[in-house]
Amino acid sequence: MAILETRALEKHFGRIPAVNGIDLTSEDGELLAILGPSGSGKSTLMRMVAGLEEPSSGDILVDNESIVGVPPKRRNVAMVFQNFALYPHMSVRENIRFPLVARKVPEAEQQQKIDWVTGILEIENLLERRPTRLSGGQMQRVALARALVRDPELFVFDEPLSSLDAQIRSQARGELRELHDRTRITTLYVTHDQLEALGLADRVAVIHEGRIHQLGTPRELYENPGNLFVAGFIGDPPMNLIDLGDTILGARPEHLLEADSVSQEEIAVDLDVEIEHLEFLGAEWLIYGAVRGGVPEGDRAPRVIGRLRQAEPPGFGTGERRRFVIRQSNARYFDPQSGERTNGPGVAAA
Amino acid sequence: MHRNVRKSGFYFAVVGLVLFSILPILYAVITVFKKQSELFDAGANPFIYERGPTIEHLLFLFTDTKYPLFLWNSLVIGVCVVAITVLLAVPAAYALARLTGRWGESSGMAIFLVYLVPPSLLFLPLFRIVVDLNLTNTIWSLVLVLPTATVPFCTWLLLGFFRSVPRELDEAALIDGCSRFQAFRKVVLPQALPGIGACVVFAFSLSLANYIYSVTFISESASRNLSAGVPMELIRGDVYFWPSLMAATAIVAIPLGIAYGLLFDYLVRGFQSAEAKA
Numbered sequence: 001m002a003i004l005e006t007r008a009l010e011k012h013f014g015r016i017p018a019v020n021g022i023d024l025t026s027e028d029g030e031l032l033a034i035l036g037p038s039g040s041g042k043s044t045l046m047r048m049v050a051g052l053e054e055p056s057s058g059d060i061l062v063d064n065e066s067i068v069g070v071p072p073k074r075r076n077v078a079m080v081f082q083n084f085a086l087y088p089h090m091s092v093r094e095n096i097r098f099p100l101v102a103r104k105v106p107e108a109e110q111q112q113k114i115d116w117v118t119g120i121l122e123i124e125n126l127l128e129r130r131p132t133r134l135s136g137g138q139m140q141r142v143a144l145a146r147a148l149v150r151d152p153e154l155f156v157f158d159e160p161l162s163s164l165d166a167q168i169r170s171q172a173r174g175e176l177r178e179l180h181d182r183t184r185i186t187t188l189y190v191t192h193d194q195l196e197a198l199g200l201a202d203r204v205a206v207i208h209e210g211r212i213h214q215l216g217t218p219r220e221l222y223e224n225p226g227n228l229f230v231a232g233f234i235g236d237p238p239m240n241l242i243d244l245g246d247t248i249l250g251a252r253p254e255h256l257l258e259a260d261s262v263s264q265e266e267i268a269v270d271l272d273v274e275i276e277h278l279e280f281l282g283a284e285w286l287i288y289g290a291v292r293g294g295v296p297e298g299d300r301a302p303r304v305i306g307r308l309r310q311a312e313p314p315g316f317g318t319g320e321r322r323r324f325v326i327r328q329s330n331a332r333y334f335d336p337q338s339g340e341r342t343n344g345p346g347v348a349a350a
Numbered sequence: 351m352h353r354n355v356r357k358s359g360f361y362f363a364v365v366g367l368v369l370f371s372i373l374p375i376l377y378a379v380i381t382v383f384k385k386q387s388e389l390f391d392a393g394a395n396p397f398i399y400e401r402g403p404t405i406e407h408l409l410f411l412f413t414d415t416k417y418p419l420f421l422w423n424s425l426v427i428g429v430c431v432v433a434i435t436v437l438l439a440v441p442a443a444y445a446l447a448r449l450t451g452r453w454g455e456s457s458g459m460a461i462f463l464v465y466l467v468p469p470s471l472l473f474l475p476l477f478r479i480v481v482d483l484n485l486t487n488t489i490w491s492l493v494l495v496l497p498t499a500t501v502p503f504c505t506w507l508l509l510g511f512f513r514s515v516p517r518e519l520d521e522a523a524l525i526d527g528c529s530r531f532q533a534f535r536k537v538v539l540p541q542a543l544p545g546i547g548a549c550v551v552f553a554f555s556l557s558l559a560n561y562i563y564s565v566t567f568i569s570e571s572a573s574r575n576l577s578a579g580v581p582m583e584l585i586r587g588d589v590y591f592w593p594s595l596m597a598a599t600a601i602v603a604i605p606l607g608i609a610y611g612l613l614f615d616y617l618v619r620g621f622q623s624a625e626a627k628a
Contacts, residue, residue, distance in 0.1 A: 052521050072524045079525045085518035089540040098536075102527030146526070 002063050002153040002186050003028050004049065009058035011044050018044040020210030021058070029184040031177070033201035037233070038192055041210035043158065046190045050079045050156050062154060073102070078152035082159045084143040086131035092142050093127040099150045117149045120182070136164045140172060144179065155187040161196055173200055194234055198222065206230050225250070225332065228339035237286065239332070240304045242269070245296045247342065248334040253286070255330035256306035259323035268331035270294045271324045273304060275316055284309045292321065375604065378596040382407060389592060407593035411584075416571055417598055420579035423489050424602075427575055428554045430493040431500060435553040436546060438497065439504035444534060446505070447512035448520070458509045464502040469562045472498070480567050491567040492575065496557050503556075504549040511545030511619075512538065544616035551609050552617070558602060576602060 004026040011019040019041045026032045036042045047053040049060060051072030059066050067075050078099075086095050096117065100110045118124045121141045131139060140160060147155060160176070161169050177200050180187055191197050197204045198218040205215045206229070214226035225231035231239040231250045239250040249269055259270065272293030279286040287306035295302060306324060308314050316322055333342045377396065381389065383403035388394050411417045446457050476495050485491040515538050523533035539546075564578035571579060580598045584591040610617075 050521075050525055052524065071529075072521075073527045073529060075525075077525065079522070081518045081522060083516065083518055085516065085522035087519065087522075087537055098523075099526035102523075102532065150527075 004032075004154055004186055004188065005061040005064070006045075006049075007059040007061070009045070009048065009060060010056045011041075011048060011053060012056045017041075017210050019048070019055075022207075022210070022212055024205060024212060024215065026186055026188070027202070029186055030202045031180050031187045031189060031200060033189045033191060033197035033204045034207055035191055035194055035197040035204050035233075036207035040192075040207045042190045042192075042207050044210075045207070046079075046156050046158055046188060049154070049188060050077050051075050075154075076150075076152050077154045077156055078147035078150065079156040079158065080140075080143045080147050080160045083163055084131075084139045084160075086134075086139060086142055086146070088131055090131075091127065092123065092129050092131065092134070095131065095142060096127075096145050096149050099146060103150060105150070113149050113151075117145045120148070120179070121145045137168050137172060140164060144176075148179075148183065148185075152185060155185050157187060157189045157191075159191050159193075160189075162191075162193065176200060194236065198234075206233060208233070222252075224341070226341050228334050231332070231334065237305045237307075241334070242271075242291070242295060242302055242304065243298065243336065244269070246336070247344070248336050249326070250332040250334060251326045251330055253305045253307035254309065255326055256287070256304060256324045257327065259325045262325050262327060266327050266329070267325045268328045269326050271304065271326075273306075273322050273324045274301075275318055275320050275322060276303075278314065278318060280313075283311060285314055287314065289322075289324075375600065375607075378600045382593050382597040382600065384593055386593075407591070408597055410591070411594040411597050415583045415594070416574070416579060417583070417594075419572060420574055420576045420583075421601075423573065423579075424558055424575040424577075427489050427492050427496070428557045431496045431557040432550050432553045434493070434497045435500040435504050436549060438501045439508055439549060440539075440542075440546065442501075443505045443508035444512050444538065447509050447515075448517065458506055461502045461509075462506040465499060465506070469499065469560065473562050473566050476563070477566055485567070487568055487570040487573050489568070489573055489575065492557070492560070492563055495563050495567070496560060497553075499560075500549075500553040500556055504553060507549060507552070508542060508545050511542040515541045544613075544619070548613050548616045551606075551613050555606055555610070558606070 004024075006022050006024045009019055009022040009024075010017065022041075022045060024032075034042045034045060044053060048055050051067070051070065055068060060068055062075075062077075086092075087098065090098065093114065096114055097110055100113060105113070118127065121144055123138065123141050123145060126134065126138055126142065131142065134142065143160070157176075161172055164172055173196060189197070189201060198221070201218065203215060203217055204221055206213045206221065208229050214221060214230045216224075216226075221230060221234050225234060225239065228241065228248065228250075231241060235252060237253055239252055240256065242249045242251070256271075271291050273289035274292050275287060275289050277288040279288070285308040287308060289304050289306065290301040291304055292301060304324070333344050334340065335342050380397055380399075383405065384399065384407075385401050385404050388399070388401045394400055446461075449457070476498070480486055480491045480495065483491075483494070485494060519537050519541075520533050523537040524530070528536060558576060561577045564575050568574055568578065571582065574582065576598070580595065584595045584598060
């Protein structure tokens, strides 16, 4: 268990900044997800923590001790790679033993640790196999075992689920969380998949263009996005962002309500929406529409997406006009210039 | 029925091809044991012994010529060239394979171009160097000069093998507690062993086959290797010692041919991956 901290961390490749001043502090034993689109700098951040890249400036600390300049072999950081990076010429047992041998763990202790870790991950029956003869899920367990076997104080996961089939991904996600709850090793979990980040992590740092845009629990990010980027990135489909001239109103698709269900004094904005397209997703319907009235006139009609949590078809069809409203309590406001969250029209953020 | 016809047609073609490629070697081996009188009888069947076989030509080769010495010299040269080649080409190829950016990408092709400069162009300036180093008439001149051809070629060949090893494997080893060198030796090198095997065979056969350097750098017959010594010793004026010549070459060619056959897949794989990424 350990606390990871980065201070004003920067990494430039030539003149291109990949990580552009990141201050981040984990809690002890936390599963902290780093969520961002590709090219956001999340992998570079992770590689600096693992010791595979040297920072251009700034500091990385584990339990208040700087690890900048310490080679990876002397950091107690274990990493699980996206493609698992199992050694193809070694059996599963030799793969798991490898970090113990490299770190000169006494032989008697090696066996004990291998038994322990293979028990946790339920891979005892795979030990003599070669990695090429494993399924994706099995490879992931072996990669986890190899990382876990040496008692790291820090785990770094690089999109560990992205090379798994979609069917087993949610199961693997559950197992990862279970493993973390058992071991309580501070974990940095890098992903571009918000479902993984929101579903797994204690807290999520949203990173974009080398900067952290928001750090918070999954609920905080979803309910109170700190700026326009986070609002447009988190959620599927993302928040509706409606330009009201002096402010931008954000509302989740499920908060787009039919007008007759909401009393007048609760309404933040009242939209005249032309239904363009309906999508049936099993447990819900997605409603795609163009706003024809209720907002300041613009060059193009703003598009909104609504979510109807029911399997039955909605009481309207494509081409119809409907009134949709957003409750005051569900509306979020952003400054059009800075993109930062504000308390409402004309009110500065508290 | 139809399948059987196709199958036998296939095997017929295979047998034909094998006979076609093996015929020269077969001819050579048969010739080794022919009596001199039968050999020069134009009416005799070249593939059977009408007057019985003999080993006198083999005895002549090993007792009355310097062939055993040539064999030994070639072996020493070959082993030294292979050792130098592997020691230089393996780290060079690994370093280049992990070098990113413009330089790393084009360096593979640049190195290969060095190999394409023909020896007939190089032997004059290289002769100057060999003389200055006092290595003329010694096998060490070849040990020094032959790697100029084998090192670039093998570096290029190995480059493809090392590039096919994912970088994440090196990094996983570093994180698991290895130094850079340990990561290379324990994790990367084992994946490239077929490529190194191909390099060994290639460097060795190139050192055997080189003729121009052997003839120009060494004029003393005790220091000659096979490629220069055999024609000098077994072709005297216009007299060709055919059976002994055949024996001298077959003894070297057959084991080498078998080694090539066994490593053929790796050689092709090396060429393919090197070409694809050069």
